[in-house]
Amino acid sequence: MKRRTLLLTLPLVSARLLAGDPSRDAGTILSSLSGRRTLTASFRMERTISGLERPFVSTGRVTVIDGLGLVWRTLSPIEDVLAYGRSKTAKTGDDGKLHISTSKESHIIEEQMSAMLSGDTRELSERFFADASVAADGSWTLVLAPKAEFLSNFMRECQVKGARMIDLVSFYRPDGSILRIGFTEHSEDPVNAEDRALLERLR
Amino acid sequence: MQRSRNLIGLLSILWILAWAAGLAGAILAGRPLIVSDMRELVPENRSAAVSSALTALSDSASRSVFILTTHKDKAERARLDAIVREGVKGSPLVLKDSHSLNPAAILKDFEGGSENFATPRDLQWLEGASDREILARALRRLSRPGTALLPLPQDPLGLFENWFLSHDEFGRFGIEGGTLTVTDGGTVWSVFPLENAAGGASELKESDVPERIGQIRERVRAVDGARILSGGISLIAEDSKARAQKEASVIGTASLSAVLILTWIFFRGLRVMAATLAALLASMFCGAASVVTIFGHIHLLTLVFGATLSGICADYVFHWFTFIKSGQSPAQTEKRLFRPLAVSCASTVLAFSLMALAPVESIRQMALFCSCGLSSAFLFTFGWLKFVRLPQQALSSGKPLFARVGRIPPLSPRGAAAAVVLAAILAALGFSRLHTKPELGLLINTSPALLQEQSEIARLAAPTTPGQFIVLRAPGEQALIAAQEMLTARLRILEDKGVIGSFRSLSAWVPGIESQEKTFRRVHEANKRALQLLSSQLGEAIPGNARHSFAPLTLSGLSAAFRNSVLQGTLLPDESGAGPAALTTFSDLTPQAIPELQRACGSVPGAEFLNLTSAISDELRTCKEQIQLVLAGILAVLAGYFMLLYRGGWWRLWLPCALTVAAAQSLTLALGAPWSLFSVLPLVLLVGLSVDYAVIAESEGSSPWVWDSLILAGCSTIASFGLLAFSATPALSAFGLTVTIGIALAWSLTILLRKK
Numbered sequence: 001m002k003r004r005t006l007l008l009t010l011p012l013v014s015a016r017l018l019a020g021d022p023s024r025d026a027g028t029i030l031s032s033l034s035g036r037r038t039l040t041a042s043f044r045m046e047r048t049i050s051g052l053e054r055p056f057v058s059t060g061r062v063t064v065i066d067g068l069g070l071v072w073r074t075l076s077p078i079e080d081v082l083a084y085g086r087s088k089t090a091k092t093g094d095d096g097k098l099h100i101s102t103s104k105e106s107h108i109i110e111e112q113m114s115a116m117l118s119g120d121t122r123e124l125s126e127r128f129f130a131d132a133s134v135a136a137d138g139s140w141t142l143v144l145a146p147k148a149e150f151l152s153n154f155m156r157e158c159q160v161k162g163a164r165m166i167d168l169v170s171f172y173r174p175d176g177s178i179l180r181i182g183f184t185e186h187s188e189d190p191v192n193a194e195d196r197a198l199l200e201r202l203r
Numbered sequence: 204m205q206r207s208r209n210l211i212g213l214l215s216i217l218w219i220l221a222w223a224a225g226l227a228g229a230i231l232a233g234r235p236l237i238v239s240d241m242r243e244l245v246p247e248n249r250s251a252a253v254s255s256a257l258t259a260l261s262d263s264a265s266r267s268v269f270i271l272t273t274h275k276d277k278a279e280r281a282r283l284d285a286i287v288r289e290g291v292k293g294s295p296l297v298l299k300d301s302h303s304l305n306p307a308a309i310l311k312d313f314e315g316g317s318e319n320f321a322t323p324r325d326l327q328w329l330e331g332a333s334d335r336e337i338l339a340r341a342l343r344r345l346s347r348p349g350t351a352l353l354p355l356p357q358d359p360l361g362l363f364e365n366w367f368l369s370h371d372e373f374g375r376f377g378i379e380g381g382t383l384t385v386t387d388g389g390t391v392w393s394v395f396p397l398e399n400a401a402g403g404a405s406e407l408k409e410s411d412v413p414e415r416i417g418q419i420r421e422r423v424r425a426v427d428g429a430r431i432l433s434g435g436i437s438l439i440a441e442d443s444k445a446r447a448q449k450e451a452s453v454i455g456t457a458s459l460s461a462v463l464i465l466t467w468i469f470f471r472g473l474r475v476m477a478a479t480l481a482a483l484l485a486s487m488f489c490g491a492a493s494v495v496t497i498f499g500h501i502h503l504l505t506l507v508f509g510a511t512l513s514g515i516c517a518d519y520v521f522h523w524f525t526f527i528k529s530g531q532s533p534a535q536t537e538k539r540l541f542r543p544l545a546v547s548c549a550s551t552v553l554a555f556s557l558m559a560l561a562p563v564e565s566i567r568q569m570a571l572f573c574s575c576g577l578s579s580a581f582l583f584t585f586g587w588l589k590f591v592r593l594p595q596q597a598l599s600s601g602k603p604l605f606a607r608v609g610r611i612p613p614l615s616p617r618g619a620a621a622a623v624v625l626a627a628i629l630a631a632l633g634f635s636r637l638h639t640k641p642e643l644g645l646l647i648n649t650s651p652a653l654l655q656e657q658s659e660i661a662r663l664a665a666p667t668t669p670g671q672f673i674v675l676r677a678p679g680e681q682a683l684i685a686a687q688e689m690l691t692a693r694l695r696i697l698e699d700k701g702v703i704g705s706f707r708s709l710s711a712w713v714p715g716i717e718s719q720e721k722t723f724r725r726v727h728e729a730n731k732r733a734l735q736l737l738s739s740q741l742g743e744a745i746p747g748n749a750r751h752s753f754a755p756l757t758l759s760g761l762s763a764a765f766r767n768s769v770l771q772g773t774l775l776p777d778e779s780g781a782g783p784a785a786l787t788t789f790s791d792l793t794p795q796a797i798p799e800l801q802r803a804c805g806s807v808p809g810a811e812f813l814n815l816t817s818a819i820s821d822e823l824r825t826c827k828e829q830i831q832l833v834l835a836g837i838l839a840v841l842a843g844y845f846m847l848l849y850r851g852g853w854w855r856l857w858l859p860c861a862l863t864v865a866a867a868q869s870l871t872l873a874l875g876a877p878w879s880l881f882s883v884l885p886l887v888l889l890v891g892l893s894v895d896y897a898v899i900a901e902s903e904g905s906s907p908w909v910w911d912s913l914i915l916a917g918c919s920t921i922a923s924f925g926l927l928a929f930s931a932t933p934a935l936s937a938f939g940l941t942v943t944i945g946i947a948l949a950w951s952l953t954i955l956l957r958k959k
Contacts, residue, residue: 047345049355051746058346077740078342094328094340181348 038066040192041165042185048178055180062183063195069202071195083195085202100202128158139163215485215582222489222575225496238500263398264669264788268296268412268435269660270395270419271385274428283423283431284382284393290419295400295410310352310367312765316756317353317363318726319719325362329725337729338736345737356746359733362726370711371665385663392432394664399437413441434657436669442649446931454926461922469604469915470524472594479520482583486516490576494568505568509576514923514942515551515891516580518916519544522899523588525912529603533589541585543902548581550844550898551891554837558830558887566826566833569887577891605914606907614955619858622955626862626869633869640877642823645933661791665705667772670816673787673800674775676809680758680783681716683809687785688715690810693803694787702799704791709773716755723753758783827880834864834886841894849901852958856897859952863893867945874940881934882941885924889945892920896953904957913953917946 040063046055060074067086074080081098083090093099128144142160161168165186171179229236270291272283291298313320321329332340341359344351352364383394401410416433423431466476490509494501522544526536555577558570614622660666675690677683691710697703714722731747738744758766758774766774775784792800797814804810838861845853864886871882896913903909920942927939 045346045348049745051356052741052743054741054743056345056741060346072348074343074346078339078346080343080346082347092343094332094336096339175354177354179348 038191039064040185040187040195041183044182044184046178046180046182048176050175050177055178061192061195063192063199065191065196065199068196068199071192071198073195081198083198083202085199088202090198090202098198137163211582212586215579215586218579218582219485219489222492222496226492229495229499232499234499236495236500237506238502262669264667265436265440266399267666268397268399268416268438269433269664269666270397270416271392271432271660271663272395272423273390273392273430274426275390276428277391279426279429280391280393283426283429286422286426287393287395287419290415290422291395291397294415295412296397296415297400299396299398309762309765309769312760312762313363313367313756314353314357316719316723316754317357318730319723319753319756320366320714321362321722321726322366322369325360325365326722326725329362329729332729334732334736337733338740341733341737342740356734357730359730359737359745362729371705371707387663392663396664396666397435399435401437412438413445432656432660432663434653434660435666439649439653439657442653443932446649450930450932450935454930458922458926461926462919465915465918465922469521469911470528470593474591474594475520475524478524478588478591479517481587482516482520482580485583486576486580489579490572493575494572497571498564498568501572502565502568505565505572509569509572514888514920515577515895517919517923518892518895519548519580519584520588521916521919522912523584524591524593525908525915526906527593528911529906529908537585537589539903543898544581544584544895546848546902547895547898548577550841550894552577553840553844554890554894555887557833557836557840560833566829573887573891603907603911605910608910608914608954609904609907611954613957613959619854619956622862622952623858626866629873630865630869633872636872636875637878639824640879640933641817641820642827642880642934644820645877645879645881645937658791661704665790667707667788668790668792670814671789671792671797671800672813672815673804674811674813675785675787675807676811677783683783683785684709684713684758685715685717686807686809687713687787688718690787690803690807693806694800697796697799697803703789703796706787706789707773708787709770709785711773712769713756713758713761716757719755720753727751727753823880827878827883830880830883830887834883834890837887837890838864841890852901855956855958856894856901858956859897859949860890860893862952863889863945863949866948867941870944870948871937871941876937876940877933879934879937882937885938885941885945888924888942889949892917892946893949893953896949897956900953900957910954913950917950921946 040061043060043062045058047058048055057077058074059076060072060080062073063071069083069085072082074082080092081090082092088100090098090100128146131143131145132140133143134140140162142162144158144160146155156172156174158172159168159170160166161170166183168183169181173179270287272280272287274280274283288298337360340361344359344361345355351358351361352367358364383396385392385394399410399412401412416438420431420433423429463473463476466473466479469475487509491501491506494505522540523536526540527533531539552574555570555573558573559567673690675683675687677686687709691708694703694706694708698706734745734747761770772788773786775786797812797817801812804812838857841860842853842857845856849856867889868878868882868886872878876882895916899909899913903912925939925943925946927935928943930936930939
């Protein structure tokens with residue numbers, strides 16, 4: 001459960017970057033992830049599958065609302081909703097309908113997400129060794145390697161690239177498969193009304 | 204006469220030395236002398252089913268302590284975590300490692316047979332899933348931004364992953380900032396599972412655990428909006444112990460003060476007090492040493508009961524000094540008191556000896572303790588009290604205080620018959636109100652708030668109940684797995700009905716072979732179809748799962764890592780060579796669930812419900828019933844003994860004793876106390892006391908001083924044990940109430956039934 005949580009929330013890190021400051025290291029990048037945020041972004045996720053030449057691609061929209069939670073809405077190749085509210089979770093079930101349940105997972109997600117958005121480096125630094133490099137144009141790459149054997153069995157490394165916002169997150173699995181999530185069309189306002197209504201139901 | 208007196212003194216020294224030698228031998232043997240574990244009361248034939256592994260598990264569960272803290276703000280939660288960690292540092296509370304279970308490590312055990320497993324819900328879905336639904340599920344799985352436990356070809360629909368993660372080991376708890384968490388609705392609780400190194404419920408050493416917990420609670424509560432729960436069997440035991448000690452301290456002080464005042468009133472000095480104390484010490488030492496010498500150890504229950512013996516031992520001293528106070532010389536006193544006290548002592552020892560016939564060891568220990576202890580008091584009284592001189596003011600204090608009692612006319616034989624009828628009516632009235640309670644429950648005096656917290660912790664953290672298990676034995680591994688699955692199905696029904704809380708069993712991880720094969724057929728077909736449909740969707744063939752045939756997951760095929768982590772506590776080593784055994788453990792069991800569990804076990808061959816708590820309670824109940832029977836035997840033997848010694852007047856000595864036992868018990872029951880070991884044990888003491896009173900009254904009834912002697916003896920016993928009636932611990936209260944009522948009855952009946 002926690003593994004899923006982590007992988008889901010890392011791509012959502014949105015940072016107000018200190019452009020043009022070449023002295024920034026992982027700590028300063030992490031600490032710059034401050035202030036609770038509300039945002040919407042489009043995503044394109046590529047998942048490599050062992051034995052297949054082409055990756056599996058899905059696209060959709062992600063919404064984070066400060067104090068309410070997160071909605072991961074896949075639009076293609078299938079419509080799917082995954083939402084974590086303050087005390088409930090919503091998922092598209094096998095019958096294609098949205099199912100709401102009380103789950104601790106939602107809370108952990110919300111906690112981790114708010115930790116990242118508010119620059120709570122404790123949570124991240126407890127789980128990952130972090131390293132960073134900053135280019136002259138202000139773009140940066142953050143490399144996170146799991147500390148615990150528990151996590152390293154499922155994720156060898158995570159790379160987060162960004163400039164003003166996070167643009168690309170890549171997860172490298174020990175079996176060689178890669179999960180890449182690119183974010184575009186970041187917007188802090190207006191937040192999708194449908195997603196907000198859903199998160200309100202999951203309070 | 205002088206020679207015989209010296210002989211008694213010498214005999215008392217040899218007597219003490221003999222038992223001291225026995226005790227020294229036991230000490231040198233290095234054995235534990237005092238056993239406080241209540242499980243020692245369980246007879247060997249019953250405890251045979253309780254293997255050492257089960258005992259260890261029970262011990263471990265009873266040592267578990269849980270602290271849970273919460274705050275709606277995460278930063279504050281981290282602060283509370285630090286308070287708890289800091290608070291337990293350097294204390295006997297050791298934080299258990301909660302991160303040792305690595306899913307990736309145990310996943311390897313399932314790699315070959317991942318298609319043998321699915322949740323009941325997924326199996327139901329597979330029954331009617333169309334191609335469109337299968338493809339949709341596979342696509343959703345790939346579209347969600349997590350990573351799978353197994354590569355796509357092995358688990359395209361996530362059926363195995365759902366099953367794997369549905370287990371409590373992964374599903375119940377989370378981790379936040381390195382601390383175990385459990386979420387209840389929207390509340391995140393930090394969970395601190397600790398082991399109390401000071402001991403469990405049965406063997407609890409002195410420690411600062413309650414103080415530490417108290418300090419932690421205080422610090423956590425100082426944080427605005429914070430909540431804390433703390434509980435565990437050892438904490439409940441500690442609380443009961445602390446309350447009992449506090450009560451004992453208050454009651455003990457009151458008791459000691461009362462005895463001191465009485466002694467002062469009667470003897471105007473503390474020499475009698477010192478002599479009484481010496482007599483008590485001698486009798487307690489000889490009683491305990493004799494039990495250790497013969498049995499190798501002494502149970503705490505024997506020691507506690509043996510302490511009541513002091514009520515009779517002190518009486519011998521008081522009788523002696525009352526006669527000295529009346530102006531008799533030590534020689535005269537000895538001459539007058541030797542026969543009645545010898546008769547009293549012999550009859551009481553005879554009565555206690557009957558308890559030695561009981562099959563329960565603790566009762567036999569009590570018989571030996573009391574017989575030796577009382578003999579020591581007798582020897583001490585006649586061997587050494589002659590050397591103690593009363594202060595002059597005591598000797599010259601004049602007349603006896605209770606001489607008027609002698610003017611109360613004794614009952615005629617008709618009146619005595621009426622007393623018997625009245626006692627019979629009282630007995631009928633009392634027994635009509637008879638009710639019982641589990642004996643162990645009567646020993647517990649815990650605050651309702653602590654029990655409420657314990658119940659809340661059981662719901663949130665599901666700790667293992669240390670007293671109840673189901674042990675399942677089968678001739679072979681496959682039979683064991685099949686029987687466990689049958690049992691688990693019955694337990695699931697009880698769980699769904701809310702009769703029991705959560706439980707852990709082998710079947711959760713290793714279902715029956717038939718069940719695995721049935722699942723494999725459904726899951727394998729569904730996975731194959733899912734990969735075909737996905738391949739069509741992606742326009743590229745996905746390589747299928749290499750395994751096509753069913754291979755069961757068996758116990759012997761599991762790695763040691765899996766057995767030692769996930770299956771720990773659900774598999775018992777084959778200690779007796781009777782075949783493998785599985786263990787089902789529970790959390791938060793209510794008394795109402797016990798018969799249901801027994802019924803569930805009854806329908807599964809090889810299943811046995813072990814209720815350690817109930818076994819101890821049963822044994823204490825058996826103790827009670829046997830003592831009750833022995834009491835009847837004691838009264839019959841005393842009747843014969845008194846007939847032999849006192850011929851036609853035997854009934855004047857016997858009736859006070861018999862009526863005291865009958866009426867004290869019935870009055871105690873009529874006052875609402877349950878019929879328990881703790882209201883039956885004092886009856887044995889009352890037999891001894893009433894015999895003592897009756898024999899003294901019979902032989903010295905003409906002396907006005909005899910009533911002082913008897914009243915002083917009775918008052919001191921009430922002060923010693925009767926005050927326990929005010930205890931909040933039901934067991935102590937029942938004991939005190941019975942003693943108080945009994946002594947009042949013994950006095951009255953001795954006076955009313957004495958000879959004219």
